Amino acid sequence: MNWRWGRKSSRAEAEEAPPQVEVQAEEPVEQPVAQQAEPVITHPWGERGEQWKPWLQRSQAGVDLFVWWTDPGNHIRSLVGEARYCEHLVELLSRASPRDCAALGLGCTRRTDRSCREPETCRLDPVERTGAELRGRTGPIPGACDSFWDCWTPYELNVDFTDDERHRAVHLRDDTGDLSVRLWVDGVPVAQDIMLERTGHWLDDRFYVVEAEGPEDHPEQRLAFGQLACHIISLVVHDAERAATQVFVPGPQEIWTDPRVRRDGDTLRLYADLAAAEADRPDRVVPAAPPSP
Known part of the structure; x- marks a missing residue:
């Protein structure tokens, strides 16, 4: 007696069966190394x-x-x-x-x-630095x-x-009061009761010069463009070595539309504008050191 432990393939099935194909293992593909991210700065x-x-x-x-x-x-x-x-x-x-x-x-x-x-x-x-390099x-x-x-x-x-870094002027906008800009030189308040320009310049590493609002009653006064909004300008000169300030207000005959100042020894020469300064036609010559109170 023949026991049928398994089913034998028929001839047709044998013919339809696909041929055995030897499969080769694929070589592993080398993955690119991830670039190291730059450190993130997290402190404030x-x-x-x-x-x-x-x-x-x-x-x-x-x-x-x-x-x-x-x-x-x-x-x-x-x-x-x-x-x-x-x-x-x-x-x-x-x-x-x-x-x-x-x-x-x-x-x-x-x-x-x-x-x-x-x-x-x-x-x-x-x-x-020396000479012209100091300027x-x-x-x-x-x-x-x-x-x-x-x-x-x-x-x-x-x-x-200043060029020698001994002095510094600080302008700060202040919207809490009547003045839009306030000025300190080496921590000393300068001309806090008048309107000032928001920047100035140093003269001989000692005097800080800044424009200020001119007198309202000046015969040539009128509105103009700029921070001060006036045509006639006053001039503030602060002596950093003496911590003393002089405010120069033009008189009726002084047409200070672009005032300039130069130091000449112990005096300051005040000019109405650039043209007057270049021609050395000062409106005033005053002591560089303000008089004692």
């Missing part, structure tokens, strides 16, 4: 803090100013209030160096509308520029340093 100081860290590690005044100005989340402002925030900001700026200001991301002499683009150069110690600094240069502007915040800061 951001990329600028990293760029200026070598300098800030050496400048305590710079660190204090950087933290106060950056103020992540406006926590400092909410704690102390706007008035105290501005007051202490001026205190910090009044003892700051050019590199401290550059680290804030302010515009500079090179470009007023953007922050420093070469901190690896500007954060270095300044090199000794003004424009980066990229070791030690940073000598003037800084804030074009992005309501404070509209302007900080001007």
Whole structure:
């Protein structure tokens, strides 16, 4: 007896069955190595803090100013209030160096509308300069520029340093009172009771010169374009060495539309405009040092 343990394939099925094909294993494909992502800076100081860290590690005044100005989340402002925030900001700026200001991301002499683009150069110690090299600094240069502007915040800061960095003038917009711009030189308030231009210039690394609103009753006074909005201009001269200020107001016969000042020894020569200065026709010659009160 034949037992049928399994079913035998029929001839037809054998013919239809596909031939056996030897399958070869595919070689593994080498996957590209993923590029390492750049480190993400997560602390509140951001990329600028990293760029200026070598300098800030050496400048305590710079660190204090950087933290106060950056103020992540406006926590400092909410704690102390706007008035105290501005007051202490001026205190910090009044003892700051050019590199401290550059680290804030302010515009500079090179470009007023953007922050420093070469901190690896500007954060270095300044090199000794002589002669004409002492007049003004424009980066990229070791030690940073000598003037800084804030074009992005309501404070509209302007900080001007002397060539030797011994003195600095700080302009700050102030919308809390009647005056739109206030000025301090080395922390000393200057001409706080009159309207000032938002920037000025240094004369001989000692006198800070800034234009101010002219007298309303001047016969030639009228509205004009600009910060002061007046045609006849007064002049403020602050002596940083003596911490003393002189305010020069033009008289009825003095048509000061673009007043200029030059120092001549112990005197200051005041001119109505650039043409008068070039021709050396001063309207006044006054002592450089203001008289004692």
